[in-house]
Each structure stands twice: as structure tokens, then as C-alpha cells.
Amino acid sequence: MSEDxxxxxxxxxxxxxxxxxxxxxxxxxxxxxxxxxxPHVPYRRPPLSKAYFAGTVSAEELYVVPAASLExxxxxxxxxxxxxxxxxxxxxxxxxxxxxxxxxxxxxxxxGRARPLPLEGADRPNVFLLRTIDDIERIRERATLGxxxxxxxxxxxxxxxxxxxxKLGLRVTVLEGLPRVxxxxxxxxxxxxxxxxxxxxGVDLRTGAQVAALEGDELITxxxxxxGSRIEADLVVVGIGLIAxxxxxxxxGLAVDNGILVDEYTCTSDPDIVAAGDCTNHPSExxxxxxxxxxxxNAMEQGKVAANTLLGNKVPYRSxxxxxxxxxxxxxxxxxxxxxxxxxxxxxxxxxxxTRSFAVFYFRDGHLLSVDAVNKPQEFMLSKKLVAESxxxxxxxxxxxxxxxxTLIAEAKA
Numbered sequence: 424m425s426e427d428x429x430x431x432x433x434x435x436x437x438x439x440x441x442x443x444x445x446x447x448x449x450x451x452x453x454x455x456x457x458x459x460x461x462p463h464v465p466y467r468r469p470p471l472s473k474a475y476f477a478g479t480v481s482a483e484e485l486y487v488v489p490a491a492s493l494e495x496x497x498x499x500x501x502x503x504x505x506x507x508x509x510x511x512x513x514x515x516x517x518x519x520x521x522x523x524x525x526x527x528x529x530x531x532x533x534x535g536r537a538r539p540l541p542l543e544g545a546d547r548p549n550v551f552l553l554r555t556i557d558d559i560e561r562i563r564e565r566a567t568l569g570x571x572x573x574x575x576x577x578x579x580x581x582x583x584x585x586x587x588x589x590k591l592g593l594r595v596t597v598l599e600g601l602p603r604v605x606x607x608x609x610x611x612x613x614x615x616x617x618x619x620x621x622x623x624x625g626v627d628l629r630t631g632a633q634v635a636a637l638e639g640d641e642l643i644t645x646x647x648x649x650x651g652s653r654i655e656a657d658l659v660v661v662g663i664g665l666i667a668x669x670x671x672x673x674x675x676g677l678a679v680d681n682g683i684l685v686d687e688y689t690c691t692s693d694p695d696i697v698a699a700g701d702c703t704n705h706p707s708e709x710x711x712x713x714x715x716x717x718x719x720x721n722a723m724e725q726g727k728v729a730a731n732t733l734l735g736n737k738v739p740y741r742s743x744x745x746x747x748x749x750x751x752x753x754x755x756x757x758x759x760x761x762x763x764x765x766x767x768x769x770x771x772x773x774x775x776x777x778t779r780s781f782a783v784f785y786f787r788d789g790h791l792l793s794v795d796a797v798n799k800p801q802e803f804m805l806s807k808k809l810v811a812e813s814x815x816x817x818x819x820x821x822x823x824x825x826x827x828x829x830t831l832i833a834e835a836k837a
Contacts, residue, residue, distance in 0.1 A: 427453075427454065427527075428454065428514065428525035428526050428527045429453045429454025429455055429456065429526070429527055429528075430446065430451075430453065430454070430455050430456070430526065430527065430528045430529075430530065430733060431456045431457075431458065431516060431524055431525075431526035431528075431529050431530070432455070432456065432457040432458065432529075432530040432532055433458055433506050433516065433529070433530065433531055433532065433533055433671065434457075434458075434459060434530075434531065434532030434533045434534055434668075434700070434702075435457050435458065435459025435460075435461065435463070435464065435465050435500065435502065435532075436459070436465055436466075436468070436532060436534045436700065436701075436722065437465060437467065437468070437487060437700065437719055437722040437723060437726070438532035438534065438699040438700030438701070438722035438723070438725060438726045438729075439457055439459070439465060439530065439532035439699075439700070439726070440457070440464075440465025440487045440488045440726070441487075441699070441722065441723045441725075441726025441727060441730075442530050442532060442699060442726045442727075442729050442730050442733075443455055443457050443465075443488065443493075443496070443498045444487075444488055444496070445726060445727045445729075445730035445731070446730045446733065446734070447496045447497075447498070448730075449730060449731065449734055449736070450734075451730075451733075451734055453527075454499070455496075455497070455498045455499065456498075456499045456501065456524060456526075457493075457498060457499065457500050457501070458501045458502075458504060458506060458516070458518070458524070459500070459501070459502050459503075459504075460503070460504065460505045460506075461502060461503065461555060461556070461557070462502045462503040463482070463486070463502065463556055464486055464487075464488055464489060464490050464493060464500055464502070465486065465487040465488050466482070466485040466486050466487055466556065467485050467487055467719070468554070468555075468719070469719060469747075470485060471485075471553065471554075471555070471556065471558070471559050472553055472559075472579075472580050472583040472584045472587065472662075473583050473586075473587060473749050475556070475559055476559050476562070476563070476566075476584065476587045476588075477587045477590065477591065478563075482556050485556070501518075501524075504518045504519055504520050504522075505518065505519040506518055506519075506671055507519050508671070508674065508675070509529070509671055509672075509674070509675035509696075510523075511675055511676065511693055511695075511696075514526050514527070514529075514695065516529070526695075527695070528695050528696070528697070528733050529693075529695060529696045529697075530696075530697055530698070530699065530729055530733070531671070531672055531677075531683055531691070531696060531697070531698040531699075531702060532698070532699050532700045532702070532722075532726070532729075533668035533669070533671060533672075533700075533702045534667075534668055534700055534701045534702055535665040535666055535667045535668055535701040535702060535717065536552075536554060536665070536666050536668060537552035537553060537554040537558075537661070537662075537664075537665060537666075538552075538661075538663050538664040538665060538666050539552060539661065540575060540634070540637075540661045540663065542634065542636060542637055543636070543637065544636070544637035544638070544639060544643055545637065545661070547637070547639060547641070547642055547643045548641070548642060549565055549642045549643055549656075549657065549658045549659065550637065550643055550658075550659045550661065551658065551659065551660050551661065552660075552661055553580055553584060553660055553661075553662055554665075562658065562660065565657060565658040566588060566591060566593055566658065567593075568591070568592040568593070569592060569593070569594065570593050570594070570657040570658060571593070571594045571596070571655050571656050571657045571658075572585075572588050572593045572594070572595050572596070572656070572657065572658050572659075572660060573596045573598065573646050573654055573656040573658075573659045573660070574588075574595065574596065574597045574598065574659075574660045574661075574662060575598050575634055575646075575659065575660070575661045575662065575663060576597075576598075576599065576661065576662035576663040576664075577597055577598070577599030577601070577603075577604035577605065577628070577630065578604070578605065578607070578608075578662060578663075578664070579605075579746075579748045580662035581597055581599070581604075581660070581662040582597070582604060582605070582617065582621065582748070582750050583748060583749065583750055584660055584662065585597050585621060585626050585628075585750075586621070586624070586749075586750040586751050589621075589624050589625055589626055590751075594627075595625075595626045595627065596626070596627040596628075596629070596654055596656075597621065597626055597627070597628045597629065598629055598632040598634060598646070598648070598654075599628070599629070599630045599631075599632060600631070600632060600633050600634070601630065601631070602630055602631050603615070603618065603630050604617055604618055604621075604628070604630065605617060608746075608757065608761075609757075609761065609783075609795055610761070610767060610783065612769070612773055612783075613773070613783060613795055613797075616773055616781075616797070617750065617755075618630070620750065620751065620753065620779075621750075624751060629648075629652075632648050632650075632652075633648060633649040633650075634646060634647070634648060634649075635647045635648055635649045637659070638653075643656055643659055644656060646659060665701065665717050667681070667682050667683075667701060667702045667715060668702050669682060669683050669702055672691070672698070672702075675693075677691050677692050677693060677696065678691065678692040680704060681704050681715050682702055682703050682704030682705075682715035683698040683702050683703050683704065684703075684704050684713075685697070685698050685699075685703045685704070685705050686705075686706065687705070687706055687708075687728075687739040687740050687741070688728060688731075688732045688737065688738070688739060688740070689703070689705070689725055689728050689729040689732055689740065690732060697729040697732050697733060698729070699722065699725035699726045699728070699729040700721070700722040700725060700726065701715075701716070701717045701718075701721075701722065703715065703725065705725070705740060707744075708741045709741075709742075709743045709744070709759070709810075709811065710760065714744075716744055718744060718745070718746050720742065720744070720745055720746075721742070721744065724740060724742045725740055728740045743758060743759055743807065743810055743811045744758070744759065744760055745757060745758040745759070745807065752779070752798075753779060753797055753798060754797070754798055754800070755795065755796070755797050756795075756796045756797075756799075756800070756803040757793065757794070757795050757796070758793060758794050758803065758806055758807045758810050759785070759791075759792055759793025759794065759810040760792075760793055761785040761792060761793040761795070763787055763792070764785035764786060764787050764792050764793070765786065765787050765788065766785075766786040766787075766818065767783055767784060767785045767786065768783070768784045768786070768818040768821050768822050769781055769782070769783050769784075769822065770782045770783075770784065770799075770802065770821055770822055770824060770828075771797075771799065771824060779797065779798060780797060780798040780799055781796075781797055781798075781799065782794060782795065782796040782797070782799040782802040782803070782806075783795040783796075784806075784816065784818070784821055786816075786818065789815055790813040790814065790815060791806070791809050791810055791813060791814050791815070791816055792810070792813075793810055794806040794809075794810060801828060802828055805828060805829070805832050809832065816831055817831070
């Protein structure tokens with residue numbers, strides 16, 4: 424295949440958009456074709472369950488790379504079509520509209536899809552997954568004042584949706600199957616804080632709540648729990664995780680294991696194919712092992728690395744994971760992953776509903792492992808470098824808010 428075929432990007436999400444933009448920034452003048460199964464150009468997904476659901480931003484304000492910018496950069500966008508196969512021998516991609524697109528180099532930025540609820544009735548018109556602009560549009564049609572919304576899942580998506588729905592005047596119930604919300608990402612004390620916040624706001628939040636069945640004919644009218652509870656519902660929103668879109672890669676014979684396997688340069692097992700974003704499983708220098716991350720920062724950083732790799736630049740991916748969540752007037756920011764900590768210190772007051780501001784510092788063997796910050800932007804920003812350096816901090820002094828945080832930074836040792 425000649426170089427005239429250029430670079431083809433499968434996936435028009437954050438990672439795909441980042442690869443395309445970075446290629447042009449790096450001076451690549453060849454053909455770039457981006458293919459997405461949604462009609463929308465690349466857009467930011469985090470605001471979907473927050474500002475976009477609330478109606479405070481438009482779809483156009485979500486766009487990472489507006490159509491006009493794509494056109495100006497000479498990036499061809501093919502939207503509303505699905506790639507159905509990759510012919511690695513002849514270097515071409517098949518689309519579900521019958522077209523085949525040749526490539527010189529291929530980028531897999533296929534992302535993931537919302538995990539469906541494995542129960543009968545989950546396909547009813549008032550049961551919704553939440554992953555796309557179109558999902559939110561459909562939810563909005565039924566999210567009327569006083570409507571009863573049942574949210575299945577107490578992770579970021581579920582809690583963010585609950586916060587907005589409550590503000591919009593819906594009657595909200597959140598069902599979390601585990602003993603506490605955010606159980607996979609933080610400690611019980613932080614989980615308890617967010618549970619109090621939601622209950623104080625009027626959300627009926629139930630933990631350890633196992634869904635047994637959905638009831639209704641044309642529409643779901645009730646959600647049944649295994650304890651015998653029966654909850655009325657006008658609409659049901661399911662937020663129980665993400666499934667990485669690896670089927671194309673696997674069918675093409677690429678190495679796949681909980682994501683498309685890539686190295687620190689985003690290279691797959693095919694030298695002419697790179698991959699970036701939620702669909703990848705990459706080596707993490709920070710963790711010392713492989714991981715698949717679902718986050719915008721990861722998608723953006725991997726996208727930049729992938730663009731460099733395509734142009735022959737050896738720029739390894741070495742970012743520390745970080746995440747955020749907006750709920751009511753709270754901004755939760757996390758850097759690093761706290762799994763495996765042996766000590767934690769709280770700076771601020773977890774119990775005081777008036778301040779609603781604190782940071783939790785996690786340590787392992789005396790080194791800073793990760794930080795959860797709620798309405799503590801300075802601590803979060805300064806901690807990103809400390810976590811990356813696995814710095815040492817004095818836990819006793821750290822807990823004393825009378826000591827300026829910048830002073831502790833100056834004394835930190837790797």
C-alpha cells in the first residue's frame with residue numbers, strides 16, 4: 424500500500440481527535456481520515472452526565488475538534504458508519520456502508536461502550552445507557568419535572584447523573600450493588616461523605632441493593648430488588664461500567680487482553696497499527712504493571728504519543744493517572760490509584776458538612792501513592808508531581824492545615 428493512503432483513525436472520540444490534531448501540529452501533511460460510528464465530530468464525554476444533561480452547554484460546546492477545524496486542517500471525517508473489519512495483509516478497512524478505506528498506517532481509538540444491564544426488560548424505551556450525546560437526548564425527553572428516575576450504579580456516572588437530575592426536580596433513587604458507592608476507587612470514609620451529600624440533597628440512595636428484575640410491558644414501571652423492595656420508575660438509567668471495544672482488533676489477529684495490548688509507544692502487535700484511549704491495555708511506569716484506563720487524560724496523552732510514533736518519534740507514555748468528578752458544588756479530583764496503600768492521612772474535615780473541603784493522601788512504604796481532593800484544587804495540582812515522584816511527606820504535619828501546603832512541598836523528598 425502506498426503512502427498516499429495516509430493514516431486512518433478508527434474512532435472519533437477524544438483519543439482519535441487528539442491523534443488527528445497532533446499529527447497536524449507535528450507537521451504531517453499526508454492524508455488523515457477519521458472514521459466514527461456516531462455522526463458527531465470528536466467531543467468531550469465527561470460533561471454528558473453533568474453540564475450537557477443539565478442543559479448548560481450545547482452539543483457544539485462539547486466538540487473537541489469542530490467540523491470547521493477538521494476541514495481547515497485537511498482531516499477527512501466519516502461519521503455515522505462502523506468499521507466491520509481490518510484486512511492487515513492488504514492494509515484496508517471495511518465499513519458497514521460497503522466502502523473499503525486503504526491505509527498506510529492505522530490508529531485504533533475505538534474506545535468503549537456502556538455495559539448493558541443483563542436483565543429482561545433492559546431494552547425497553549425508558550431504560551437508558553449513558554455514553555453518547557444521543558443517549559442524553561433520549562433521557563432528556565423523559566426527565567421531566569417530578570419524574571421518578573432510578574439509577575442503577577453508584578459510580579461516577581451514576582452519582583453525577585443523580586446530582587443533575589435532583590437539581591432538575593426529578594425524584595431520584597440510586598441503587599448500588601456494593602456495600603458503598605465509589606467502592607472501587609476510594610476508601611469507606613470518602614464513600615460515606617458522598618453518600619451523606621446525596622442523601623442530604625434528597626436522593627434515595629441505597630447500597631447493597633441488588634436488582635432482581637425490571638417490571639413493565641411497553642415501559643418499565645418498577646425495579647425489583649432481591650430484598651423484596653419494589654421501586655416505581657418513569658425512567659431507568661444504567662451506569663454499571665464500560666466494555667472496551669476490542670472486537671475489531673481481536674478479529675484482525677492483534678494481541679488483546681482486557682484491551683488492545685500496546686507498548687509504551689502505543690504500538691500494537693502489528694508494526695503498522697497503533698492504538699490509544701479506553702480500548703488499550705498499556706504498561707504503566709507509575710504502577711509497574713499493565714493497566715487499562717478509562718479517562719480523558721489517558722486518551723489525550725496516549726493520542727499524542729500515538730501521533731509521534733506514527734511519525735517516527737520515540738516519545739514514551741509515562742503519565743500518572745488522574746480523574747475528576749463534579750457533583751453538586753463538589754469537585755472530586757484524584758491523582759494516582761490508591762489500591763495497595765498502607766496508610767492514609769486526611770487534610771481537612773471529612774465530617775463537617777459546612778466546609779465540604781478535604782484531601783486524602785495515600786501512602787505505601789512511606790511514599791505518596793495517590794491523592795483524593797474534594798474542593799482542594801491547590802492540593803490536587805501540587806500533588807500531581809509529588810505522586811509522580813513517589814515523594815515522602817510527613818503525615819503528621821500533612822494533617823495540620825495550619826501548615827501551608829506549599830511548605831510541605833518544599834520539604835518533600837523522593
